[in-house]
Amino acid sequence: MAEKKDEIKKLKEKLLVQHKNGYHVISDKMFKACDKFCEGYKDFMNKAKIEREAVIYSIELLKKKGFVEYEKGMALKAGDKIYRNNRGKSVIASIIGTSPIEKGVRLCAAHIDSPRLDLKQNPLYEDTELALFKTHYYGGIKKYQWTTIPLALHGVIVKADGTSISVNIGEDENDPVFCVTDLLPHLATAQMQKPLAKGITGEQLNILIGSRPFKNDEESGSVKLAIIDILNKKYGITEADFVSSELEAVPAFKAKDIGFDRSMIGAYGHDDKVCAYTALIATAECKKPKHTVVTILTDKEETGSDGNTGLRSSYLEYFIADIAAALGSDGRTVLSASECLSADVNAAFDPTFPEVNERNNSAYINHGVVVTKYTGARGKAGTSDASAEFTGRVRRLMDSNNIIWQTGELGKVDEGGGGTVAAYIANLDVDTIDLGVPVLSMHAPYEIVSKLDTYMAYKAFEVFIAD
Structure with missing residues (x-):
């Protein structure tokens, strides 16, 4: 009888989706790394409450890591670290890879504005x-x-x-x-x-x-x-x-640990600075990437991404065209070969309000970074809906690097929905999928994220841009 139960257990693990709390999986070493990483994140949250301050913080960090301000026409080679400041309200950081630029870039895109x-x-x-x-x-x-x-x-x-x-x-x-x-x-x-x-x-x-x-x-x-x-x-x-x-x-709240166990962080603006910070740090610490890395921290997402500092603007496209030309290619060729993680948050399941979620397709605190294949609302309106092929590639990348991850949607089909910058990047002929951190009380003056999920977002961006 015991052998039969053990056989069934193994079959379930092999064939069925296993929803596991990340704390049942991570090592003590990773546990400590997670907490240490989040101390830096809390400092960022206290210093960068608006998009202008996030740009200042980011540029100061990038300069310390050897990045220099890019000017059109600048000669570029593998290993060069550059950034572009767009009107003090959005910033692009890039590291030139060892592969030809026509092989595409690894693009991470988060927003630094909040309600x-x-x-x-x-x-x-x-x-x-x-x-x-x-x-x-x-x-x-x-x-x-x-x-x-x-x-x-x-x-x-x-x-x-x-x-x-x-x-x-x-x-x-x-x-x-x-x-x-x-x-x-x-x-x-x-x-x-x-x-x-x-x-x-x-x-x-x-x-x-x-x-x-x-x-x-x-x-x-x-x-x-x-x-x-x-x-x-x-x-x-x-x-x-x-x-x-x-x-x-x-x-005027400060970022603070939440819970007796200090497992979560309460702060204003987790949406979407939790993804902006994790992508920024992964980029700043990246060394000798194969593909050129481009990480963009953008403005205006919360109001539809319009304006010359939002991603409906052409400034990202112009930047790609400029660095492509400097490396002997063209922007169209580079974009068509590129891949993007649209770095934005998803809603975490809240047991106080379970009725708005469909449990099998909800994101959960401490279950890792969320891969969101599509966003939109009412018939997927306003989404790019990542292809099965690209979703499969991201899935393999997460699994092969031991990233704790999950999938999620923004509420029941007729209840919720929302948008990210994914569609605007996908419209440039770039393979794009959303990946980010689950958030409790999203868009409230004080939002909550898990330290484990935050750290897993950082690790996800790290392996993506290094791949």
Whole structure:
């Protein structure tokens, strides 16, 4: 009887998909490596909350690793490490491989923008002796989640004379923070009877920034005047300078370990900085790759990838064309022979809300990096849907390198769906598939990822670009 059970067990392991928690598989050595890697990731998350800061962080790291800024026409050879800064909001890092460039590149593409509140062009106003900022939310958010949490202000202000001023208020322990107010339960009877999506409207996402009037001035607008006076003394700006600014309100939370076992990380912006950081580190540490490596950290994914820093722009295509020409080929030939991991997150199964997921095709915390063959919604609209051949190649690559991985979809067929940058790269005639980290509470001000899954994403990008 025991022999029969053992035979059945072996047959199941051979023939059936085995869903295993990664912690049942990894060694003590890998366990420690995972935790150590994630300390660096938490530092990145605290220093790079917006896309501009992520670009600055990335370029500083790349320079330390020997990368130099690329200029069109620069002579290139195998082993050269280059980067291109696109308007301070996206960056491409590349290492020239030993194989001819016409053999294609190994491309990793992640985005470094996250849902947030953007200040309007004329944001500052006063109402009943309170000063506030008007905002326009960026990306898909649940508006009610952004009330009554501490907010920091990040970004840049370009003054009338062209001077650029970086802003970062709310991250230092001695900084003030800001917040969006909400109704007390005692007066919220009507509000709480509304559908959840309408409990807070976009125009109610006003950020409280001050209440002290200017000196002894009792005229209307004195609180607003006091605020702009503070900003003028600190930054030398006037109210008109808000028109040429990009100021983003983001949660003032720090990245912290989650759980008694410290197995997870809570932070703002895991989507998609968890994939951006892992791909960046894998690229920065890569030595003598066979194929040319191109890793892009892009902007604007959360709003559809439009604009000259998003991947619907031609800047990636132009970069490939430039390095192809420098190496005696052409962009079209290189792209057609290339492969891409579209590095973006997927939704982790949440046992508190099981009804929105189909369990056999959901991603799970601690089950490794997620390979997502297709995204899209309602009939796979908006997806590139990777071919069986390329999916099989990625599957073999993961298995042969002992990468803990899983598959996943973004909810039930008629429940969820979403997009990544995969379609825009696939449209360039590049074999492309999504690969990333499962996230709990995605698009919330405080998201959660597993340390093990994060480390497996890094290892996946590492073996892909070295293959």
